[in-house]
Structure formats: C-alpha cells, structure tokens
Amino acid sequence: MDERRISIAVIVSARAEWAVTREVFNDPVVESSPLGAYFTTHLAGTDCLLFHGGWGKVAAAASAQYVIDRWQPRLVVNLGTCGGFDGLVDVGEVILVNETVIYDIYERMVDPLAALAHYATRIDLTSFRQPYPQEVRIGRLISADQDIDPAMVAVLAADFSAVAADWESGAIAWTAARNNTRVLILRAVSDLVSAEDGELYRQGDFKDRAREVMLPLLRALPAWLNCAFQG
Numbered sequence: 001m002d003e004r005r006i007s008i009a010v011i012v013s014a015r016a017e018w019a020v021t022r023e024v025f026n027d028p029v030v031e032s033s034p035l036g037a038y039f040t041t042h043l044a045g046t047d048c049l050l051f052h053g054g055w056g057k058v059a060a061a062a063s064a065q066y067v068i069d070r071w072q073p074r075l076v077v078n079l080g081t082c083g084g085f086d087g088l089v090d091v092g093e094v095i096l097v098n099e100t101v102i103y104d105i106y107e108r109m110v111d112p113l114a115a116l117a118h119y120a121t122r123i124d125l126t127s128f129r130q131p132y133p134q135e136v137r138i139g140r141l142i143s144a145d146q147d148i149d150p151a152m153v154a155v156l157a158a159d160f161s162a163v164a165a166d167w168e169s170g171a172i173a174w175t176a177a178r179n180n181t182r183v184l185i186l187r188a189v190s191d192l193v194s195a196e197d198g199e200l201y202r203q204g205d206f207k208d209r210a211r212e213v214m215l216p217l218l219r220a221l222p223a224w225l226n227c228a229f230q231g
Helices: 015-024 057-071 112-118 150-160 169-178 206-229
Strands: 008-012 038-043 046-052 075-085 094-102 137-143 164-166 182-193
Touching: 008 015, 008 057, 008 206, 015 046, 015 075, 015 206, 038 206, 046 057, 046 206, 057 075, 057 169, 075 150, 075 169, 075 206, 094 169, 137 150, 137 169, 164 182, 169 182, 182 206
Parallel strands: 008 046, 008 075, 075 182, 094 137, 137 164
Antiparallel strands: 038 046, 075 164, 094 182
16 A cells, blocks of 8 residues: 555544544554554555544644645545534434534634634535435534533524534634545534533543444445545
8 A cells, every 4th residue: 555645534533433443443553643643444445544633623633734745635534423402413413514614713803704704614515426325414513622512502503503513623624625635524413412511511421422423434434435436
C-alpha cells in the first residue's frame, strides 16, 4: 500500500468511538502520528485509512488538515456520535449531514450572523448513489466545544433548525471544503438532552452507548464507500 496517497480517509474523533473502531477491525496494528493514531486497511476495493482525530474543534481541524496533506484522500469520511434534542430525534438515528454550523461563535463587535455563516459548510450529497445502505435522516448538524446545554435545547433547535449536535463535524467539514476534498459525515445519536438534563450527564455510560450506535455505522462503512464511488 502506497502510504503517500490513500483513496479514503475515515476520521473518528472521540476515544470511545475509536475503541469501537479498533474492535470492529480486530485490534489492528496501530501506528502513531503527531495528530493521532491510525491504521490502514482495504475496504470496498480500495485503500482506506482510519484515523483517530481527537475530540473538539482544534483537534478535529488540525487532524483533518494533516490527513489531507499527508495522504491526499479523494474522500474524507467522519463517523461518530452526536447528542440529540429530546422529542425531535431518537437514540440510534443516523444523521447524514448536508450542512454544518459551528454555533459557539460569539461575535460582539460586528455582525454575529456573518461570523456564524463564515464557518458554516454545505455538503453536496448528489454524488452519493441511492438507495443508501442505512436508514438516515438528512439534515444540518451543529457543533461546539461543549456538550449540549439543557437550557439551550429549545433555542438551538429553533435558531438552527437542528435536531442534534456534536463537537467536531463543523471543523472537519470546513477544513475539507477549504481543501476541495469530498466529505461524508455520518453521526449516530448516542443520547438525548432535554430542557431538564442530559440522559447520560449524571448516569449511564457513554462508552456503552457509543459502542451500541457506532457498530451499525462501522459495519455499513464498505457499503457507504460503494455509494461514494459507484454513483
């Protein structure tokens, strides 16, 4: 396998998500880099890199740029979890992202909406062949360097017409767009947050829930890659 160029790069962000990824691929030989651990494999007839990009916007943007610079993939895929807004989405639903917005940008000197728009990214899904290999909800995913604030659930849902949020997808999509690299973002809802609390904030184990919703994503990955390159 030519390490200088790989057709597909799959970025997985959180540690719990990465642990499931390694499990699915039978504890592969993992190499290290300044921006994260990784391994390579062959999926859907092509070379594929799986990279642990790290949590939060800083790690997500830096690792996405590193992956693009080093391996020059034709497609960047981000698989992971997200938190859902209670009453608008269910645990286990998969969001096929067609737009990302980074919502924790607070511009107080000029136009705050322009600041939000600067980091918003639309994702063109027309090149992905249907029917998709999983049932999905196509829509916007919003990102911030924080878990969803219960006090903000109604505001976020209303202001951004969103049903879920995560930490990294906004940064990954923005970075891919600046490099003219195709991107596919699939996020499964791992937990729900209401105006009162988050179901996993005080009890429950995110690792268990992450494993539960990541397994179907990872098992469907080869089929998603076929959608990407046989459309």
